[in-house]
Amino acid sequence: MGKYVIGVDCGSGSVRAGLFDVTTGELLNTAVKEILINNPETDYYEQSSDDIWNAVVTTVKQVLVNVNSQDVSGISFCATCSLVALGSTGKPESVSKSQDPKWNIVMWMDHRAGEEANTINSTNHSVLKYVGGSISLEMETPKLLWLKKNLPENYRKTEHFFDLGDFLRWKASGSLSRSVCCIVCKWTHVNEEGKNYWDESYFSQVGLTDALPKIGNTFSFPGDSVQISAEAAKELGLGTNVKIGFSQIDAHSGVLGMIGCGNVPQEKVGLGRLALISGTSTCHMALSPKSVMVPGVWGPYYGVILKDMYLSEAGQSAAGKLLDHVVMSHVAYPELARECNNSVGKVLSYLEDLIRKEANPNALTEDLHIWPDFHGNRSPLADPTLKGMISGLTLSTSRTDLAALYLATIQALTYGSRHIKDEMEKAGHSFQELVICGGLTKSKLYLQMHADVIGLPVIVPDCAEPVLLGAAMSAAAATGTEVRDIVSKMAGGCSVIQPNASAKGFHDRKYRVFLQMVADQKKYREIMKSS
Incomplete structure (x- = not known):
């Protein structure tokens, strides 16, 4: 070799x-x-x-x-x-x-x-x-x-x-x-x-x-x-x-690149972790030694990442793309973008700094709620006709208002992850950790929000490019070494973000609003279809 x-x-x-x-x-x-x-x-x-x-x-x-x-x-x-x-x-x-x-x-x-x-x-x-x-x-x-x-x-x-x-x-x-x-x-x-x-x-x-x-x-x-x-x-x-x-879908390659990080023993590779590949869209992937059928979730697919494991695959059609859209649509964005040399990334960093400086960031979104399916729902409702919803808009044009909208969008994406995770566990999956890679891992807010909302540790691989690493693992396995051996050898270390227990009550209440929003959207459709 x-x-x-x-x-x-x-x-x-x-x-x-x-x-x-x-x-x-x-x-x-x-x-x-x-x-x-x-x-x-x-x-x-x-x-x-x-x-x-x-x-x-x-x-x-x-x-x-x-x-x-x-x-x-x-x-x-x-x-x-x-x-x-x-x-x-x-x-x-x-x-x-x-x-x-x-x-x-x-x-x-x-x-x-x-x-x-x-x-x-x-x-x-x-x-x-x-x-x-x-x-x-x-x-x-x-x-x-x-x-x-x-x-x-x-x-x-x-x-x-x-x-x-x-x-x-x-x-x-x-x-x-x-x-x-x-x-x-x-x-x-x-x-x-x-x-x-x-x-x-x-x-x-x-x-x-x-x-x-x-x-x-x-x-x-x-x-x-x-x-x-x-x-x-x-x-x-x-x-x-x-x-x-072996060629792979990019998200699946990310799963292979992440599931062993942090010195996971070879026999436990792929077990107990919900993997999120978070970029333009987000995929939520879970491996299991048994077949688990989850309504609204793709799979179970046998042998597509590891030869003897089943994959359940959920996702959000718009994640990073949604954040960019929401932020760039706000009236305060153009001036802020000019100050940030027209870098969307720098604008988002500015907004996260603004949120961190708030004495009580949760107060920014107590009355601001978002249903994030601006591009339809992939999982767990499997309804591409669903639309985005925002409740709590005001006439404010301030940067603080933009920061609140950004925070509420991140929360909405995270509640979507919780919705997926809850439905997977109802069907028979069991998770002890989230492991996350992709462009959205640049946002500390996104990572901490997932830990807080879902109540599980968030694992972030040390490798900056787990999707590329997964492809490289397949390249290494092509020389004849068993895939699990390659994963154990090449996966690398990780950092861990623990949930903030004090935020649980707030997020539980907002999650109830989140689920009510989609129920309300369906009621609106029924009304409009009625004679």
């Missing part, structure tokens, strides 16, 4: 690469490159696979500066669960109404397929039990159905539909195998103990039988590997002996 492995993460707005020491898990070098997003109309989000691959090439070469490429033994990819369409000879096939072949990816956050999701859900097919009983319009089969209905010629000409992580693995190796992490969690592939198959009756019932040859029938599992192609090795600046590991 070489000295180094590389993890590559394709997020919503950028590609990041990380070079890791394969023995210790130390992050030695990182690089990032922004990628393009096409937003031609409301709820339509598209990307370019050529643009993304070029960003992969750039970032991998950057992390290899001053490194002997012959010392790199493996590379692995993780990515958003976005749909890639390729035509003949691997050329991009447009998924855009504009017919521009550049835009050949339907992003995970694209919500064009609402009608198709409703059509699929009306079948009540048995595979839907694995997506909380109701498929999300963010998943891949509703998007496939949308393409077939709205761009039939493009759909017909598409030879391969990939999840983005699998596309990157194909681009680097030529392998058409599909990762069970991607296809089980987002494509309705069935992977149970002793069973691994596409349920053809589902595809027939929803009108997508002709999609099956386009999405593949060979599969890869945690710990699997393929050889890098000579062409990709040359492009990336790597040796031809490099192994390419």
Whole structure:
């Protein structure tokens, strides 16, 4: 085994690469490159696979500066669960109404397929039990159905539909195998103990039988590997002996990178921790040795992160994106942004400082309540039609008012995490800790709020890039070492944030308001539908 492995993460707005020491898990070098997003109309989000691959090439070469490429033994990819369409000879096939072949990816956050999701859900097919009983319009089969209905010629000409992580693995190796992490969690592939198959009756019932040859029938599992192609090795600046590991969805890679941090014994890896990957959106992930079916929560998915564990997957469609939207929409934002050199991050830091200086920060939001589903509810209600709500607005235009709104939004996201956690535990999960990574971990307020609201310690990995680390772990496992051994060896240390017990009563009351808000929203709908 070489000295180094590389993890590559394709997020919503950028590609990041990380070079890791394969023995210790130390992050030695990182690089990032922004990628393009096409937003031609409301709820339509598209990307370019050529643009993304070029960003992969750039970032991998950057992390290899001053490194002997012959010392790199493996590379692995993780990515958003976005749909890639390729035509003949691997050329991009447009998924855009504009017919521009550049835009050949339907992003995970694209919500064009609402009608198709409703059509699929009306079948009540048995595979839907694995997506909380109701498929999300963010998943891949509703998007496939949308393409077939709205761009039939493009759909017909598409030879391969990939999840983005699998596309990157194909681009680097030529392998058409599909990762069970991607296809089980987002494509309705069935992977149970002793069973691994596409349920053809589902595809027939929803009108997508002709999609099956386009999405593949060979599969890869945690710990699997393929050889890098000579062409990709040359492009990336790597040796031809490099192994390419199991590809993952980015959030799932983050789980792998976090579940062992803090010297967790190998036999306890994955147990008792609710993992939050908090960025543009937030995923709430739980592993269990037994199958736990949670209404409104995706899964249980067998063997998609660790070969012998089930995954339950919940989430919030807008988290960091919601915070930015709420803050930037306030009348006090433009002037404050100018003072902060138009850096949203600096504005948020300013607001957190303002909140900390308050003698009683809770008083800022005692009458200010938010339901955070501005982009629909992914879990545990599985209702993409839900809208955001704010109660307690005034005519104030002050920065303190903006700080209060920011605080109330963080609280609302945290109550959403509690809602998910409560429903998971009702179904049979058990949690002793939260472990959190992602961009929102830069907010000490966000971390402490989760500890206070949920009443459990919050674990923050020492590794600044757990998603990249998870990809690097898959790269290391590609050389033949068992995944759990890799996790124990590379996971690293952590810090712990304890809950503030004195805040429990306040948050319990606000949580009751939180749940009442969604009940009220549903009542409003009933009233508007009445004659």
